[in-house]
Amino acid sequence: MSTAMMGSDVAKAMKEHLIQEVIELKEKGIEPCLTIIRVGNREDDLAYERGAKKRMELVGIKCQVLELPENIHQAEFEEAFQKVNEDPKVHGILLFRPLPGNLDEGPVKAMIHPFKDVDCMSDINVARIFSGDEKGFAPCTAEAVMEMLDYYGIDPKGKRVTIVGRSMVVGKPLSMLLLKKHATITICHTRTEDLAGTCRNAEILVAAAGKAKLITKEMVGDGAVVVDVGIHLDESGNLCGDVDFDAVKERASYISPVPKGVGSVTTSVLANHVVRAARYLTTSC
Template sequence: MKILDGKYVSQKVRDSIKQEILEIKEKEGKVPGLAVIQAGDNLASKIYVNSKIKQCAEVGIESKNFIMSADVSEKELLDKIEELNNDDTIDGILVQLPLPDHIDTPKVIEAIEIGKDVDGFKPENLGKVVLGDETALISCTPAGILRLFEEYNIDLEGKDVVVIGRSNIVGKPMTALLINEGATVTVCNSKTKNISEKTKTADVIIVAVGKANFLTGDMIKKDAVIIDVGINRDQDNKICGDVDYESVKETVGFITPVPGGVGPMTIAMLLNNTLKAFKNGKKI
């Protein structure tokens, strides 16, 4: 069994971004700018945002954090996005989810200019991913998973891949990326019958269902590659993934740990998208 080390690879990505930004700053006198909008006081959101802002500083991205109250009106939020859309110093706009219940999340995401959609959540960016358009800002978790495959020389061409989960943020863009890489992809969801019949023959399994220890050792074949996107709490309140690590570890070829696998890659690819948006916009 080999660990796909997201901490190690994300640091490599950040080092590369930092170097590129230093070179751009020296040549152009500019650096990428990221605006982060928070609404409400969700504790998990605060932790995520603080981590993102810290990593922006590490690589040389200028970040601005806009904190709004939980009762902020939808109009006020949309007005702020419009202001940032028109701000040339801002290359990426990130609205931290979840938003308060009274706000229409798809409407807010849709308001972000496509070139500044560094989360890669807009339908237009997903469409670009499906078409293999290199200017696409790819949803950060799938982009991070693809970067892990590259780092560990896992060739996807001709491989049978099972994606468990069909979300717009992970499952659907991941499926498009895999198809573009030449993989044969089966997408499973909560309605899929006999999931284990699909997973037992898969060369690669990507699990993003949000159910603790969902994928077990009897559901996989020897030397399968497993990507665990889940972050859950088990019955002992310990952090665990969607994969039952103990039951699969004797069988798998490669696996991402939880924590320390997909999570760090997601933030690294947000930074990468911000740099890409800057370069796309400034034609660098």
Template sequence: MTARVLDGRAVAKQIYEEVTAAVSERVSRGSSRPRLATVLVGEDPASAKYVELKQRNAHSVGIESEDHRLPSNTTTDELLSLVEQMNRDENVSAILIQQPTPKQIDMRQIVFALDPVKDVDGFHPLNAGLVALGLPGGVEPCTPAGIIELLLRSGIAIEGANAVVVGRSNLVGKPTALLLLKRHATVTLCHTRTKDLASHTLTADILVAAAGRAHLVGKEMVKAGAVVVDVSTNWVDGRQVGDLGAGVETVAGWLTPN
């Protein structure tokens, strides 16, 4: 068996086209053009590249942006002041604080200070709570929301499926499990300290690898024909890899490419 590819690029293209049309329609009705504010504290090259990519993607769909670059010695109070300024700015539709931030920044204070409506990452407790309760109105974190879109647009049935998520981060693992549960999957949430991980992953019709540990899930841990989504980024010997081991493509029915 050779797994069929879950084509994220094709799905992304569809979404970009839809967002571009939605922005154009919004502006044609006389509403202001959406505006994304990004904040980068420090000079981490990888973080800077991520911010540049987000800015470029925003522009590609007609969303305006502004970029705030702060020195690495910025204090929590100084960042809070900027957040409060952006909260008040009616021209700013969404705020994105690039993480990780320097150690002296208390991100809990920063997240709590964000206007929940402008919290594009869905970190604010109000948004996290709405997602956890399955209630409308909460901002869903982008990677978990992207996983759901990828599955649905690929024709994968979520309702009634046994779904196993490996990884319990607040950014990906937990919200992914909640969004799958919202769509009526039977969900098991595992992590790197789960005993006998394979006994869980082998039950999965849908398996999401999000633990951030290279080669954690081998082919012997995947049920034949399963839908497997690997969203982790690990670096091994200068090469980017996910959480899956070699040969998973010979067992899975659907698989995201490396």
């Protein structure tokens, strides 16, 4: 039987540490602050926003939301964004994407201060993650996987780690974070010829393919660590991940559930990035 990797436990441990860091910043007269920029009212943006606000409040980070109308013009959008970007009291900016179809994210990606870019929109942060520069902010979900492994004492160094999925929000940046920790990484995807065999060979398997229950028991090696980044509704309308949890848990040593797994850690990573951003922006780096 496997150990379930509970996101709430990871988040709780991170919380204690974050509270301490926020206290230290406030003692120096710095109030860490996140601004969420939301265009329109998409339900999944609103859900994440509620979670993020709650998490920031829990650790003492100020969180404000700039709500912009869905039909805003590009010029006004850029102006509103730049105002936040230039505000010295704001340390982190989270812009919900994708933007409505009438807006182009290119100009704000180029504009955002790299230290305020707490969810890896800008080329500078992408390049930092690719090159292993510690000043970079990885996408929060990718880094949440690293926090999860770290909390459960799983060191990827030298290990065979297989990542299923090659997106810019999880697969690719996560592969770079793992490589920096000296894992031997393999990236699989829809065109991989022997997906089952490649997954089975992994000591740590990360499912980030975006396909419900893609990873079956036969695709998991005995005692492997399985981290599930997917989130879907199954045929009965219940939340599920990329992994067939009930079957795979019989074979894995550790396995993260969905819900209550990786998704419960992302806002803690976001809080951590805001704290780091506040530190970078108020010292001489």
